[in-house]
Amino acid sequence: MLVVDPCTDISLPLPGRTVGKVRVAYALPNNARLFITTDRLSAFDQIVAAVPYKGQVLNQLAAWWFANTTDIISNHIVSLPDHNATIARGAKPLPVEVIVRGVMTGSTSTSIWKQYEQGKREIYGYSFADGIAKNTLLPEAIITPTTKGDAGAHDEPLTNAEVVDRGIVDAATWTTVQKAALALFTRGQEIAKRAGLLLADTKYEFGTLPNGEVIIIDEMHTPDSSRFWELSSYEERLAAAEEPESLDKEPIRLALDAVGYRGDGTPPVLDEAVIAATTKRYIAAYERVTGTAFIPGEYPIQQRLTLALQKANII
Numbered sequence: 001m002l003v004v005d006p007c008t009d010i011s012l013p014l015p016g017r018t019v020g021k022v023r024v025a026y027a028l029p030n031n032a033r034l035f036i037t038t039d040r041l042s043a044f045d046q047i048v049a050a051v052p053y054k055g056q057v058l059n060q061l062a063a064w065w066f067a068n069t070t071d072i073i074s075n076h077i078v079s080l081p082d083h084n085a086t087i088a089r090g091a092k093p094l095p096v097e098v099i100v101r102g103v104m105t106g107s108t109s110t111s112i113w114k115q116y117e118q119g120k121r122e123i124y125g126y127s128f129a130d131g132i133a134k135n136t137l138l139p140e141a142i143i144t145p146t147t148k149g150d151a152g153a154h155d156e157p158l159t160n161a162e163v164v165d166r167g168i169v170d171a172a173t174w175t176t177v178q179k180a181a182l183a184l185f186t187r188g189q190e191i192a193k194r195a196g197l198l199l200a201d202t203k204y205e206f207g208t209l210p211n212g213e214v215i216i217i218d219e220m221h222t223p224d225s226s227r228f229w230e231l232s233s234y235e236e237r238l239a240a241a242e243e244p245e246s247l248d249k250e251p252i253r254l255a256l257d258a259v260g261y262r263g264d265g266t267p268p269v270l271d272e273a274v275i276a277a278t279t280k281r282y283i284a285a286y287e288r289v290t291g292t293a294f295i296p297g298e299y300p301i302q303q304r305l306t307l308a309l310q311k312a313n314i315i
């Protein structure tokens with residue numbers, strides 16, 4: 001694969017530009033939105049690197065998952081005019097991140113493992129026994145919501161009851177979200193297992209359409225939003241107290257954590273070999289899950305994207 005300069009930003013002659021950790025969005029007519037997925041990589045709620053082809057993997061893999069879960073819940077996808085771009089229905093995001101966990105693991109302050117390791121046994125409203133080893137499967141999947149921190153701010157843990165009691169999401173909507181999230185996670189684990197992978201945990205974001213319908217937005221079951229572990233070596237590495245082989249960004253988190261970086265201050269510069277290995281992991285996740293070869297798009301993305309959007313009469 002060619003060595004390319006990763007895409008860290010996109011600028012288009014369109015209104016309503018907003019910039020997230022990874023995506024750049026623009027307003028389109030008829031309450032639609034254009035999302036461009038860059039190669040930026042975030043960890044510990046900070047941008048820590050840029051990884052070639054990562055944006056394309058996220059955009060196309062999310063679209064694949066959305067297409068394979070429409071029987072569970074509707075999504076925001078309208079079309080993909082480019083490898084890194086999605087045209088979506090405009091939805092009002094719910095102000096809560098919905099994390100579903102099937103494993104006692106994690107490296108961030110909001111993860112169940114970090115809190116468990118600190119001695120907590122009541123976490124997100126769930127009770128945990130003593131003696132649970134890191135990376136052990138939970139008896140059943142659990143939902144662990146968090147607030148959505150502003151740029152540079154950390155997310156804060158919530159219980160399911162707090163989401164409703166604090167007026168963050170109304171009870172009926174939250175019931176719909178919980179049911180959909182658990183069903184999506186089950187589907188994700190089933191498909192991942194067929195690919196020889198374990199979907200350990202994931203993050204979902206939901207929104208509401210103008211008519212009140214709850215849909216899933218943002219992304220689904222990507223290496224950015226999820227932990228994917230190799231099933232073939234999982235049990236052996238668990239018994240040896242070793243970290244699982246993963247196809248996600250967890251090795252980036254662990255590398256940063258190993259040098260004492262947990263989201264405060266300027267992140268250390270990651271070695272080029274770490275970046276290249278991350279590209280390979282993301283592409284492998286795409287190919288394993290979808291069963292299709294990854295066809296890398298041309299760089300620079302800005303030029304290619306502009307031509308694609310002109311062809312689609314968007315700009």
